[in-house]
Amino acid sequence: MNSQNGDREAILGRVREALRVPAPLKHPAERSAGGEPTTAHFREWLPPVGPSLDEKFALFAKLSETLRSELIVCADLAQAAAEISSLSSAESWKTIALHRGGLLDKLAPLLPSGLAQLCVDGGYDKNALEACDAGITECELLVAQTGSVCVTSDNSGGRVLSVLPPHHIVIARQTQLVTDLTEAYESLAAKYRANYPSMISFITGPSRTGDIERILVLGAHGPKRLTILLLP
Amino acid sequence: MSTLAEAPRDQFQTDANRTATDDVRRLAVRRALSNYQTARNRTGATFTDWKSARSAAATIKHEAVNHLDKYLEEFERKFTARGGKVFWASNSEQARNYILELAAARGVRSIVKSKAMTGEEIHLNPALLAAGYGVVESDLGEYIQQLKGEAPYHFVFPCMHLRRDEISDLFEKELGTAKTDNPEELTMIARRVLRRAYIDADMGISGGNFIVADTGMVSITENEGNARLTVGIPKIHVALIGIEKVVPCLGDLALLLPMLATAGTGQHLTGYNSMYGGPRQPGETDGPEEFHVVLLDNHRTRLLADPEQRDALHCIRCGACLNVCPIFKNIGGHTYGTTYQGPIGSVITPHFRGLQDWKHLSGASSLCGACTETCPVGIDIHHHLLRNRRNAVQEKPAPSESLVWKMFAFLMRRPALYKFASRFAPLGSMLHPLIERTALDPVRAWTDTRDFPSAPLRSFRSQFKAHQAQKAAAISQKGGAK
Numbered sequence: 281m282n283s284q285n286g287d288r289e290a291i292l293g294r295v296r297e298a299l300r301v302p303a304p305l306k307h308p309a310e311r312s313a314g315g316e317p318t319t320a321h322f323r324e325w326l327p328p329v330g331p332s333l334d335e336k337f338a339l340f341a342k343l344s345e346t347l348r349s350e351l352i353v354c355a356d357l358a359q360a361a362a363e364i365s366s367l368s369s370a371e372s373w374k375t376i377a378l379h380r381g382g383l384l385d386k387l388a389p390l391l392p393s394g395l396a397q398l399c400v401d402g403g404y405d406k407n408a409l410e411a412c413d414a415g416i417t418e419c420e421l422l423v424a425q426t427g428s429v430c431v432t433s434d435n436s437g438g439r440v441l442s443v444l445p446p447h448h449i450v451i452a453r454q455t456q457l458v459t460d461l462t463e464a465y466e467s468l469a470a471k472y473r474a475n476y477p478s479m480i481s482f483i484t485g486p487s488r489t490g491d492i493e494r495i496l497v498l499g500a501h502g503p504k505r506l507t508i509l510l511l512p
Numbered sequence: 513m514s515t516l517a518e519a520p521r522d523q524f525q526t527d528a529n530r531t532a533t534d535d536v537r538r539l540a541v542r543r544a545l546s547n548y549q550t551a552r553n554r555t556g557a558t559f560t561d562w563k564s565a566r567s568a569a570a571t572i573k574h575e576a577v578n579h580l581d582k583y584l585e586e587f588e589r590k591f592t593a594r595g596g597k598v599f600w601a602s603n604s605e606q607a608r609n610y611i612l613e614l615a616a617a618r619g620v621r622s623i624v625k626s627k628a629m630t631g632e633e634i635h636l637n638p639a640l641l642a643a644g645y646g647v648v649e650s651d652l653g654e655y656i657q658q659l660k661g662e663a664p665y666h667f668v669f670p671c672m673h674l675r676r677d678e679i680s681d682l683f684e685k686e687l688g689t690a691k692t693d694n695p696e697e698l699t700m701i702a703r704r705v706l707r708r709a710y711i712d713a714d715m716g717i718s719g720g721n722f723i724v725a726d727t728g729m730v731s732i733t734e735n736e737g738n739a740r741l742t743v744g745i746p747k748i749h750v751a752l753i754g755i756e757k758v759v760p761c762l763g764d765l766a767l768l769l770p771m772l773a774t775a776g777t778g779q780h781l782t783g784y785n786s787m788y789g790g791p792r793q794p795g796e797t798d799g800p801e802e803f804h805v806v807l808l809d810n811h812r813t814r815l816l817a818d819p820e821q822r823d824a825l826h827c828i829r830c831g832a833c834l835n836v837c838p839i840f841k842n843i844g845g846h847t848y849g850t851t852y853q854g855p856i857g858s859v860i861t862p863h864f865r866g867l868q869d870w871k872h873l874s875g876a877s878s879l880c881g882a883c884t885e886t887c888p889v890g891i892d893i894h895h896h897l898l899r900n901r902r903n904a905v906q907e908k909p910a911p912s913e914s915l916v917w918k919m920f921a922f923l924m925r926r927p928a929l930y931k932f933a934s935r936f937a938p939l940g941s942m943l944h945p946l947i948e949r950t951a952l953d954p955v956r957a958w959t960d961t962r963d964f965p966s967a968p969l970r971s972f973r974s975q976f977k978a979h980q981a982q983k984a985a986a987i988s989q990k991g992g993a994k
């Protein structure tokens with residue numbers, strides 16, 4: 281065994297040997313000319329989403345409710361800051377964590393002055409982040425079909441900010457709402473080309489578990505609450 | 513659970529006999545699964561066309577598995593280009609040693625794990641503990657099973673067989689916490705303990721649901737956020753994944769993720785679906801400095817070499833076939849004695865661990881086909897069970913059994929002889945009670961739990977003959993009256 285990459289050649293050899301006899305395709309589906317299965321048809325089979333923005337929004341709002349995400353439509357940044365401020369006093373927050381970004385740079389100065397801010401860019405102390413009462417992030421996209429928030433390590437403050445503090449607040453614009461996962465992947469591909477962020481995560485509701493008697497409990501390890509502040 | 517030294521078949525029989533009559537446990541399992549079917553049906557019904565979606569999912573996995581070499585190499589190229597490291601392990605030992613050596617070389621002390629059935633498969637935890645590392649399972653169900661010192665009961669719902677009071681007692685004993693019958697409080701106890709585990713760990717170990725070839729990513733599906741933390745916080749990450757998990761492109765997940773969620777738990781999408789393309793990249797805020805992917809063969813290529821059953825490698829481990837299986841519901845997960853329980857486990861385990869030792873699993877099926885019906889990637893599960901049975905006999909014929917069948921065939925082809933022999937059946941019936949349920953009883957496997965039917969005094973043939981004669985007489989009478 282080569283210690284560099286292990287039993288690479290042996291495994292690939294066994295794979296090629298095994299594949300000399302073809303296996304029948306029992307469930308043929310549409311394929312593109314290149315032989316690759318096409319993604320274009322997925323939309324025809326998955327749960328439908330209306331084409332208009334209103335329909336997308338209605339579905340996203342409905343799913344958010346089922347998922348127990350809290351969706352708040354805000355007229356502007358000032359209202360978003362006010363919402364955070366009232367959450368902050370309701371839960372008596374002391375420190376919130378956030379990151380730098382187009383929306384957050386404008387939002388941060390509007391937040392209550394008594395609320396300490398921990399900015400994760402450029403590195404942070406993980407114990408300090410763990411002690412924060414909430415994390416505020418931007419996101420890449422919102423997905424109507426599944427009620428998901430798509431965050432990446434590139435635009436949502438890295439890998440941990442959106443999952444370590446007990447309350448995750450997402451600030452997004454309505455224009456970020458896409459139809460489904462197919463559109464989400466297409467849009468990520470168009471934005472990042474070959475240079476994807478090292479993490480892409482679709483967050484669908486607050487952290488949850490059903491491990492004890494299959495009874496739903498929120499906040500298993502990640503956030504107990506997920507609040508989405510939606511700007512025009 | 514029975515001891516490991518026992519032959520798998522004997523262990524299975526003993527445990528099945530015990531669990532099938534354990535009404536308390538069966539009730540717990542049935543209750544845990546009661547909501548599943550409703551949720552799954554509800555979410556499945558929102559699909560415009562589940563069947564076509566299933567065909568497409570099967571086609572994607574067929575493409576990937578039948579060009580496994582090409583896609584694995586593509587994944588390796590892309591993932592390595594982003595600073596990831598790929599290690600190919602032929603068997604459990606190579607995989608374990610790689611992880612042990614890596615941990616030693618980096619001076620690791622504590623390790624946090626998120627759910628990985630491959631870890632169970634290669635017995636990783638005992639090896640890490642023996643080498644002196646602290647290892648904590650972070651998925652709530654896995655954590656409970658780890659505290660209990662038990663293997664997972666179901667590869668998606670690890671502790672579905674436990675009641676809340678049992679979990680409360682376990683926490684009281686192991687963690688010194690106060691008793692509670694509230695699932696939320698129990699979850700919060702685990703949350704508090706495990707938070708420290710993520711922060712303190714030097715190494716995170718996870719499995720992976722999909723390997724994405726065209727972008728060089730590992731995709732992990734979970735509900736709790738424990739995998740997000742495991743892959744996010746510690747400075748070294750290792751993902752241990754079976755080679756069959758590959759899919760050609762990132763866009764394929766747009767179909768596979770909703771299907772996995774719907775079939776697995778009845779959700780539209782699982783809580784967190786995260787795709788990782790290597791360690792922290794230049795300019796990023798956080799993430800591990802090193803990201804290793806261990807690609808595990810461990811006899812998967814043996815199954816790959818069987819074109820008839822190759823599609824068993826399409827499995828996305830949603831667990832749906834377990835949830836609908838009447839055998840699973842009655843004998844429970846531990847009885848299988850395997851890493852992968854239920855119908856799919858019965859199909860693949862004989863390929864991974866030896867047909868003769870594990871063929872009994874393929875016999876433990878009602879062949880109702882519920883598994884095949886429910887499978888989101890259309891694996892022909894119950895027919896594969898039949899194929900395992902056939903292969904087992906072809907590989908190692910059972911002479912006494914085939915002699916019985918030969919005698920039966922001989923008899924059936926000779927009506928006169930059959931008629932003569934069947935005269936003795938009532939005699940057999942009369943004598944059988946003398947040896948019933950003793951070592952001499954040739955049908956003891958049956959009589960142990962059931963009554964043996966007694967042979968009728970008049971055979972079907974003689975009754976039929978008499979009936980025909982009566983009918984003929986009636987007709988001729990009618991004819992005479994006309």
Ligand code: SF4
Pocket residue numbers: 775826827828829830831832833834856883886887888889890891893
């Ligand atoms: S065989 Fe099919 S139903 Fe069973 S776990 Fe695998 S994908 Fe799910």
